[in-house]
Amino acid sequence: MNHLDLLTFARGSALNWALIIFTAGVVLRLFEILGLGRKADLAKPRLDSPGSGWRTMFTRSLPPEGMLKRDPVTYIGGYVFHVGLFLGIFFFAPHIEFFRSMTGLGWPALPSALVDASVVAAIVALAALLAHRLNNPVKRMLSGFGDYLAWALTLLPLLTGYMAYHHLFVEYTLMLALHLFSVELLLVCLPFTKLFHTFSVFISRWYNGEIFGRKGVAS
Amino acid sequence: MKKAQQTEVLPGTVGEGLEQHGVTRREFLQFCTAMTAMLALPPAMAGAMAEAISKARRQSVIWLSFQECTGCTEAITRSHSPTLENLIFDLISLDYHHTLQAASGDAAEHAREQAMKDNAGKYLLIVDGSIPMGNPGYSTIAGISNYDMLVETAKGAAAIVSVGTCAAYGGIPMADPNPTGAVAVSDIVKDKPIINVPGCPPIPVVMTGVLVHFLTFGNIPELDALGRPKSFYGETIHDRCYRRPFYDQGKFAQTFDDEAARKGWCLFKLGCKGPVTYNACATTKWNEGTSFPIESGHGCIGCSEPNFWDAGPLYQALSMPVSATPSMLGAAAAAGAAVGVAVTWHNRSKKAAAKAAHEKVTVPELKREAK
Numbered sequence: 157m158n159h160l161d162l163l164t165f166a167r168g169s170a171l172n173w174a175l176i177i178f179t180a181g182v183v184l185r186l187f188e189i190l191g192l193g194r195k196a197d198l199a200k201p202r203l204d205s206p207g208s209g210w211r212t213m214f215t216r217s218l219p220p221e222g223m224l225k226r227d228p229v230t231y232i233g234g235y236v237f238h239v240g241l242f243l244g245i246f247f248f249a250p251h252i253e254f255f256r257s258m259t260g261l262g263w264p265a266l267p268s269a270l271v272d273a274s275v276v277a278a279i280v281a282l283a284a285l286l287a288h289r290l291n292n293p294v295k296r297m298l299s300g301f302g303d304y305l306a307w308a309l310t311l312l313p314l315l316t317g318y319m320a321y322h323h324l325f326v327e328y329t330l331m332l333a334l335h336l337f338s339v340e341l342l343l344v345c346l347p348f349t350k351l352f353h354t355f356s357v358f359i360s361r362w363y364n365g366e367i368f369g370r371k372g373v374a375s
Numbered sequence: 376m377k378k379a380q381q382t383e384v385l386p387g388t389v390g391e392g393l394e395q396h397g398v399t400r401r402e403f404l405q406f407c408t409a410m411t412a413m414l415a416l417p418p419a420m421a422g423a424m425a426e427a428i429s430k431a432r433r434q435s436v437i438w439l440s441f442q443e444c445t446g447c448t449e450a451i452t453r454s455h456s457p458t459l460e461n462l463i464f465d466l467i468s469l470d471y472h473h474t475l476q477a478a479s480g481d482a483a484e485h486a487r488e489q490a491m492k493d494n495a496g497k498y499l500l501i502v503d504g505s506i507p508m509g510n511p512g513y514s515t516i517a518g519i520s521n522y523d524m525l526v527e528t529a530k531g532a533a534a535i536v537s538v539g540t541c542a543a544y545g546g547i548p549m550a551d552p553n554p555t556g557a558v559a560v561s562d563i564v565k566d567k568p569i570i571n572v573p574g575c576p577p578i579p580v581v582m583t584g585v586l587v588h589f590l591t592f593g594n595i596p597e598l599d600a601l602g603r604p605k606s607f608y609g610e611t612i613h614d615r616c617y618r619r620p621f622y623d624q625g626k627f628a629q630t631f632d633d634e635a636a637r638k639g640w641c642l643f644k645l646g647c648k649g650p651v652t653y654n655a656c657a658t659t660k661w662n663e664g665t666s667f668p669i670e671s672g673h674g675c676i677g678c679s680e681p682n683f684w685d686a687g688p689l690y691q692a693l694s695m696p697v698s699a700t701p702s703m704l705g706a707a708a709a710a711g712a713a714v715g716v717a718v719t720w721h722n723r724s725k726k727a728a729a730k731a732a733h734e735k736v737t738v739p740e741l742k743r744e745a746k
Contacts, residue, residue, distance in 0.1 A: 158601060160651060160677070164686045168697035175696075179704045180711030187715025192722060249625050250694035253644055257695040258704065265625045328611060329651040332693075 159329040166336035174340035175258075181347025182355055189356060194363075202372030212365020213358050229288040230295075233281045240278025244271055244314065272321060279314050282307065306350045312338035389590075390429030392465045403429070409456060410587050413580065413659070414596070415606040424591045428466065434590050435494040436501060437487055437528060438472040441521040442514050442548040442557055443504030446576040447539040448474045454579035455663040462583055466590055470498070473516075484517045491531050499589060500532035500567075502560050505541040505548045509556030525563055534568045534595055535560060538582055543571035543602070544681035551685050561602065568595045571602035575678035578659050581607045601681065603653065612675045613649035615657035618642065636672060646690040647674030654679040 157165075223231040245251060249265035256262040265271075286307055289295045316335035319325060326334070346352060393403055407428065408421040416424075440448070452459050463469050469476070470490035471483065478486055490498060502525065507513035511520035519527075529535060537560045540546035548557035561569050572585050585604055588596045596604040613619060621627070621641040628636035628645060641647070649657075652675050656667040669675060674690075677683040687697040 158681050160680045160686050161682055163651060164682070164697060167687055167693075167695075171696050172699045172703065175699055175704060176707040179707035180714070183708045183711030184715040184718065187712060188718050188722070191715065191719030249622075249627060250643065250692065253692040253694045254696070257691070258699065258701055260701075267625045268623050323614075332651065 159327060159333065163329050163333040163336070166333045166340070170340055171336065174343040178343040178346060181344075182352075185347045185352055186355065189359070197367070197370060199370075201370040203369070205369035208369025209362035209364075209366030212368070213361045216361050216365075229284060233285040233288065237278050237281035237285065240274040240276075240281065241310070241314070243274040244278060244317070247271055268321070272318070275314055275318050279311070279318065282311050282314070302350050305345070309342045309345050309349070309351065313342055388429065389431050389433060389466055392433065393429065396464065398465075406457065410584065410591075413456075413584050413606075414588055415609075427591045427593075428587075431466075431590055433466065433468045434586075435490050435498040436467045436469050436586075437490055437498055437532075438469065438475075438501040438503070439516075439521075439524060439528060440473050441502065441504030441506050441525070441542070442555065443539060443541050445474055447503040447582070448472070450574075450576035450579045451538075451582045452579075453662065454583045456580060457583050457587065459583070462586065467499075467586065480517070487528070491528060495531040497533050498531065499586070500528055500535045501538055502535060502542045503538045505545050505555075505557035505559060506563060507548070507555035508558050509554070513555045522563065525560065529564045529567055532567055534570065534589065535564060536570045536572060536585060536589075537561065537602075538572050539577060540573040540575045540678055540681075540683065543573040546575065547684050550682075569602055570595050570598065570604060573601075573603060573608075573679040573681075574654060575676075575683075577679070578607070578655055578661060580659055581655055599653070601653075603679070607655040607659070608653040608679065610653065610658075611650060612652045612654055612657050612669070613647075616649055616669055617657070618669060631672060642669060642672075642674040644692050645674050646688065646692060648677030648680075648683070648686075648689075648693060649675040650693055652677040652680055652683075 219231065219235070243266065246255075246263075247266040248268065248271045252262055252265050289299055289303070289307075313335065316331060316338045320328060320331040320335045323331075325331075342351070346354065404421065404425055407425040408418070411418060411421040411424055438448075454462075457466070468490075471487040473483070476483060476486065504514075504521075506521045506525055508522065511522060514521045516524060537543040541548055541557075542560050545553075545557050545559045545562075548555055549559075561571070570585055570589075572582055574581070581604075584607065585596065588604070588606075596606060599605050599608055601608075613622070616622075618639055618641045621639070622643055626635065626640045628640045628642055630636065631645060636642070636645075643650075647669065649669065656675070657669070660667045660670075676689050677686060680686065687693075687695075691697075
């Protein structure tokens with residue numbers, strides 16, 4: 157199998173199966189999580205705070221006060237990584253073509269150099285966050301296999317995408333195929349690892365905001 | 376009279392032939408310098424090339440055409456430097472070629488057999504077209520199957536040049552579902568050096584350039600992993616494309632005739648396969664350096680790569696899936712939902728069972744345990 161055949165496989169059957177497992181997995185997990193439900197809160201709400209959950213979804217995404225003093229690496233690294241990853245996934249012209257082909261929706265792309273810079277920033281942030289995780293005793297103690305797996309699964313597509321774009325180390329066609337395989341690995345694992353927070357983060361923020369609102373500590 | 380007789384005699388060496396045609400030393404050196412540059416050789420090699428070519432005997436060449444469309448021959452007749460006429464008259468002795476030879480029938484086959492006998496172990500075999508392995512009757516020449524003719528002719532060849540993607544990798548005849556069981560030359564011949572010169576068709580001067588390299592050095596040029604000369608197939612179309620800066624800026628044509636296309640913006644979104652296609656189109660160009668497909672407004676279709684015909688739709692961007700569809704995702708979501716409902720039902724019934732099995736503990740019981 158030559159490199160182009162490998163790329164055709166990566167764009168073909170491999171991608172199909174990855175997308176099927178990803179989509180089915182995400183829907184399955186959402187049903188599973190939401191289907192568990194919560195016990196009804198029979199207590200009278202402390203304060204009437206309509207929309208507390210929705211507000212929290214937004215406010216928890218903003219930089220909290222004193223974050224630079226508390227834990228600069230986690231906060232800054234977290235922001236840089238997530239923004240860089242978001243731009244890399246959704247604003248690189250070839251990626252938009254992929255989304256357009258699957259959803260019919262298209263939007264303007266950012267210049268490739270800008271996307272490239274954001275991906276570099278995301279990779280550097282990931283490296284810094286790993287170093288911090290290993291050096292900080294509390295974070296190290298809290299970290300398990302799932303955390304390191306999530307880190308590696310996220311780094312691979314970024315790294316292979318960067319190397320493909322810059323023609324580094326491996327011939328381009330092969331690198332592009334490896335990039336697709338790394339994305340497919342990420343897609344297959346996402347619903348069943350901590351990476352599922354991509355979908356659950358705003359649901360849990362809404363729930364927290366809502367329940368804290370009822371308890372009188374709405375954000 | 377004597378002079379006239381002399382010119383009618385075919386020259387023994389290339390140098391003699393050039394002299395007969397009134398080619399001056401200066402003109403010949405100019406040709407060698409141009410060829411040296413095209414083959415990406417050091418400039419000093421021009422002199423060595425002139426020396427080697429002028430002393431060389433005209434190389435016997437046998438050209439076999441199997442499952443092909445004659446596009447490769449059509450293309451090579453458009454070579455401008457050197458021209459095919461230059462090659463035939465000055466450098467090679469084209470002893471067998473269906474389309475170009477005057478002889479036909481038995482006389483043609485006799486010419487091939489004679490050339491094989493006279494130049495055993497020395498002739499250059501050029502093949503265009505793939506070889507059907509299904510039924511030998513799919514493609515025959517003078518009643519001889521393509522397979523038999525290739526095996527027989529390859530035996531005494533010094534080297535083989537697979538011209539065109541069909542000969543090099545199977546090409547369009549081998550495309551799914553490959554009704555004739557087509558294979559490439561390299562799938563059959565394993566004991567001879569093979570130079571692949573793919574393309575549908577290959578660039579004319581690339582074909583002649585490879586021949587000149589062989590005539591000059593008597594060996595095959597440096598090849599890549601797919602058997603292609605690195606001097607012509609060392610870089611992708613995309614990396615040498617004049618539209619590349621627009622790709623980097625994120626400026627793309629959306630249709631073949633929009634304003635962006637007319638401005639020369641990148642054709643990636645229209646399915647250009649330039650990023651994964653190794654060929655010299657963007658630098659050598661076609662028709663005496665006039666242009667190449669992308670310059671004419673059409674994306675690269677990747678014709679110099681193996682299995683290019685089956686490597687995804689020609690008019691879909693390289694980053695688009697080959698066969699995934701939104702309805703496929705819909706079905707996956709429905710399947711996920713069905714399993715999700717089953718899991719939820721299972722979890723809830725487990726919860727209900729736990730609740731039902733729950734035994735209330737009374738205060739006296741707790742006190743008893745505490746004691």
